[in-house]
Amino acid sequence: MVSSTIRLDELDLATDTHVTLTMIRGEVTAPATWHRSWQARDGAITHRVARQDGGHIIELANHITCAVNEALDQIVVDSEHADADLARPLVHHVLPLVFAHRGALVLHASAVAIDGAAVALFGRSTAGKSTMAAALTRDGATLLSDDGLWIDDSANGAPTCRGTYRGVWLARASCDALGLPYAPPQPGGKSLALRDHATSEPLPLRAIIWLDESDTDQDVAIETRRMTAADLYFALYDHLFQLDPADRTRARSVFERLTDLATTVPAWRLEAPYEFDQIAGACALVQGIARQTSPGGDAP
Amino acid sequence: MIPPPVTLASCLRPSDDALSRELDGQLVFLQLETEAYFGLDAIGTRMWECLTSAESVAAAVGVLEQEFEVGRAELERDVIELATDLVERRLLVVE
Numbered sequence: 001m002v003s004s005t006i007r008l009d010e011l012d013l014a015t016d017t018h019v020t021l022t023m024i025r026g027e028v029t030a031p032a033t034w035h036r037s038w039q040a041r042d043g044a045i046t047h048r049v050a051r052q053d054g055g056h057i058i059e060l061a062n063h064i065t066c067a068v069n070e071a072l073d074q075i076v077v078d079s080e081h082a083d084a085d086l087a088r089p090l091v092h093h094v095l096p097l098v099f100a101h102r103g104a105l106v107l108h109a110s111a112v113a114i115d116g117a118a119v120a121l122f123g124r125s126t127a128g129k130s131t132m133a134a135a136l137t138r139d140g141a142t143l144l145s146d147d148g149l150w151i152d153d154s155a156n157g158a159p160t161c162r163g164t165y166r167g168v169w170l171a172r173a174s175c176d177a178l179g180l181p182y183a184p185p186q187p188g189g190k191s192l193a194l195r196d197h198a199t200s201e202p203l204p205l206r207a208i209i210w211l212d213e214s215d216t217d218q219d220v221a222i223e224t225r226r227m228t229a230a231d232l233y234f235a236l237y238d239h240l241f242q243l244d245p246a247d248r249t250r251a252r253s254v255f256e257r258l259t260d261l262a263t264t265v266p267a268w269r270l271e272a273p274y275e276f277d278q279i280a281g282a283c284a285l286v287q288g289i290a291r292q293t294s295p296g297g298d299a300p
Numbered sequence: 301m302i303p304p305p306v307t308l309a310s311c312l313r314p315s316d317d318a319l320s321r322e323l324d325g326q327l328v329f330l331q332l333e334t335e336a337y338f339g340l341d342a343i344g345t346r347m348w349e350c351l352t353s354a355e356s357v358a359a360a361v362g363v364l365e366q367e368f369e370v371g372r373a374e375l376e377r378d379v380i381e382l383a384t385d386l387v388e389r390r391l392l393v394v395e
Contacts, residue, residue, distance in 0.1 A: 036335075228324060228326060230323045230339045233328050233337075237330075237337050251319075251330065251335070255330045259321045263323055
């Protein structure tokens with residue numbers, strides 16, 4: 001249960017998710033130093049975190065600063081933005097960090113369900129994860145996650161995963177290329193699409209696809225290669241939501257869970273030019289992998 | 301603090317601040333203090349096994365010499381180079 005005085009219509013946790021958290025507006029004092037910063041491809045800082053007064057401070061690029069208390073059950077949001085402008089950054093960035101610090105394994109990934117099991121899509125920022133998830137959903141898959149993928153350990157060794165909100169945020173160019181409506185206008189220039197094709201229920205994670213943007217040379221073939229467990233571990237670590245990377249107890253737990261995941265779930269690197277006219281071919285390869293890894297499939 | 305240089309006489313052990321796990325024949329690490337991760341390929345993993353189980357770097361080289369078709373001098377150079385790198389990354393400590 002997330003109680004918030006800021007409207008978070010997009011948030012849609014699975015029914016068996018138990019989170020007691022209150023989010024309110026208030027004043028937050030920025031720390032003198034930041035512990036860790038994350039950057040986009042152009043070098044701009046996307047967010048940074050610090051410890052303060054037993055709790056944590058999160059600063060997002062768009063002038064939103066949040067204070068998370070020590071008990072991890074209250075978030076104070078300091079921002080001049082209207083609720084409509086706050087919902088996406090809070091659901092996209094802040095809540096996954098808090099969920100992760102409360103013990104969840106949350107990764108920056110999109111995911112769809114094909115034949116009842118999840119295929120997770122990883123890749124660098126702007127690699128096309130959301131667009132690929134939307135394209136697969138348009139072709140019949142069920143949308144599971146756009147950006148924050150919550151991984152649940154399973155007693156029988158098969159992890160499950162879930163998203164934290166319904167829908168996928170797409171830029172106008174992606175909507176146009178996929179034939180999806182771009183409306184209504186949303187903050188950040190993105191439109192929330194395919195809400196009616198999404199589920200928040202946990203599903204078994206069957207395969208991981210790493211979107212590897214190749215040279216935009218049109219002659220480059222779209223191809224997939226199996227990833228080693230070690231390569232997958234490094235890739236997953238880079239896409240981890242962590243509120244406090246210096247917390248050793250949590251770091252040990254995360255190391256165990258990520259290495260378990262890397263040895264449990266098969267992964268492929270999908271290399272394709274980042275061009276909209278290549279999406280159909282890339283989707284076909286992902287759908288083929290989903291079939292190969294399904295029960296009774298011919299997994300390579 | 302600058303760690304002591306690795307020599308053939310050095311005795312090495314895994315750092316208490318480093319987590320490691322073998323994944324399909326390749327070791328991966330997480331250094332808790334620097335928050336950096338690192339990996340070794342199959343040959344590096346075998347060198348790590350010998351370096352952390354032998355009494356000295358020279359003894360590790362002696363074991364590896366039986367397994368790899370490479371001259372002693374070249375092997376010593378490669379092992380010391382790797383060990384030095386792992387010490388600088390705070391994955392190994394010199395005792």
